Amino acid sequence: MATIRDVSRLAGVSVATVSRVINRSGYVKEETREAVLAAMRALDYEPSVIARGLAGKNTKTIALIIPDILNPFFPEVARAIEDQASKLNYTVILCNSDNDPEKESKYIQILKSKKIDGIIIASYTIEAPQILELQREGVPVVAVDRAFGSDPILSFICNNREGARMAARHLMERGCRKIAHISGPSVMSAKERCLGYEDVCGSEGWFDPGLIVEGNFTIEGGYAATLELFERHPDIDGIFAGNDLMAVGALKALYQLGKSVPRDVKIVGFDDIALARMVVPEITTVRQPVYEIGRQAMKHLIKLINGEKIGQKTMRLDVELVVRRSSGEAADRV
């Protein structure tokens, strides 16, 4: 690969001039510029990102830390972020943390030694102090799907509580008289969804705290939670699952129990991952604007990288109810 010195030699100028042309910095006579560009083309020259990084500039690399790419929610996040990154000539390092603080720390250590420009993190385990520490060391961080209260951390999440209300209201409108909630682990987004459910159902005559069961955001969790729910309350006719995975688990459990969806029980999930449309019946869900969240996260990370002073707080994006078969009319065939 050609180096900047090869180019400078061929163009008959100094390396500084070539660097100026590359970075559009300082003064360069138009004539010289052309000569340099010609030389670059002739040599098929591509600046070394490594050398640039060492010399104190961007490495054009960011890291995405997620719990597990096998969880179908995260490929959507990853794709959105990678798309944006790629458009901006950035490259994304994928890190699966398994929500293990130790793995997380190890990764962050390595990422720092690689001088990455910034981190987008979606983790249930990482805590504010750790992120603030990173920021202090000069590493821009943006969180997604995770909020941090009043700490000055930029994060993009959706309006969980309002979405949950929409889901619960929808089930009520469809005639459900006993609606259960399968909640997620005790992270903020799961709690907010639970609160939204309580906002709508908490004051109903049929409400009972036993209608809320934890499902760990997994299919298995949703399955087990549903079996447990029906043991306690055989007359449940609506389930609002804290995410789509648990909704799918609920679907399987109901099939097992011999209940028909949506005739006997209606289901609403949350997230609108692709899986929601893959199962039969397709699942009604609250769509998170995942792609938009990824886009915004990346966009703002770049701003932070470029040293722009922007407000570091929690940004909430609107959600949308997507009605499908799982909450449809009982008469519907498919």
Place this chain on the structure above:
Amino acid sequence: MATIRDVSRLAGVSVATVSRVINRSGYVKEETREAVLAAMRALDYEPSVIARGLAGKNTKTIALIIPDILNPFFPEVARAIEDQASKLNYTVILCNSDNDPEKESKYIQILKSKKIDGIIIASYTIEAPQILELQREGVPVVAVDRAFGSDPILSFICNNREGARMAARHLMERGCRKIAHISGPSVMSAKERCLGYEDVCGSEGWFDPGLIVEGNFTIEGGYAATLELFERHPDIDGIFAGNDLMAVGALKALYQLGKSVPRDVKIVGFDDIALARMVVPEITTVRQPVYEIGRQAMKHLIKLINGEKIGQKTMRLDVELVVRRSSGEAADRV
């Protein structure tokens, strides 16, 4: 962050000695070694991967080029590779190519300028010459889920043909008398699966070339293909789909047609992605050892990176039939 010179100063030795300690190269007196290690610890020193890379060593970074992380097959590949990479202190750059040769080239260009150590590629579009060119430039490449005939390219795939035979035989054993095949796009693995199907079914009395329909490896493709198949052959009682996504599409189509699975029609997929266990009924499938493929790919990529001379050819891993409900006894409830 402390630098190697800080460490050398504190330990009272030269940078060369520190470097020797870090790399376990050359001679270093045990005493000196300890002093250096102590200094490193005291300063919380971590060598800069960037500087190392510039100085001609590994960047401890590899790239994974896949068509699309949203296709549920690829998170499994990505996870396997990332796990291995992480164990070996490597970091993975994720690239979605969308099977677009232009995007692919752009990525490869960037990756080279980042001096990554190697590439693992899973792409239907990339062709042998491009990979050979990369190799010539000194970039180690390993392919997964893709073979390249006689070209000296190391690739890991599964035994598609034998797997397809297993699937077809299984359907026959389960009593199917008219088995259709939904094939994938014209890439080698899809073709091999089709051949395996023909090996088993081609000589049956009921066989008809019209029983093979292309489904593009997508859910929608599988759905459409199934509708088309049943229009032509309403008496089909078994479907071997070239991958699980198309099997899920077939499942949806059959539900739509009012056919019961497995009573009226039995389905077998291929890959054993997590989705196969998420739908109802769970799908019988031919399991690719995806994790093992990822592990091997990464392991061998490292060997190539380390300059080991290893045979550059297609490696086939064994598959396994995983019997689930979609091909189960008609009497089965779930």
Place this chain on the structure above:
DNA sequence: CCACAATGTGTAACCGGTTACACATTGGCA
């Protein structure tokens, strides 16, 4: 006891960029 290998350590060039600073040259305005 000496020659020579094995061991131990430091100096400085190098990887390929960026950039502070110095040094022209040009041009506009008092």
Place this chain on the structure above:
DNA sequence: TGCCAATGTGTAACCGGTTACACATTGTGG
């Protein structure tokens, strides 16, 4: 016309490692 700002370009140090080479020092066999 003279002076100063704006423009244009080059030199060389620097980023933080690696490593060839030079130069001790120690150990060993004849």
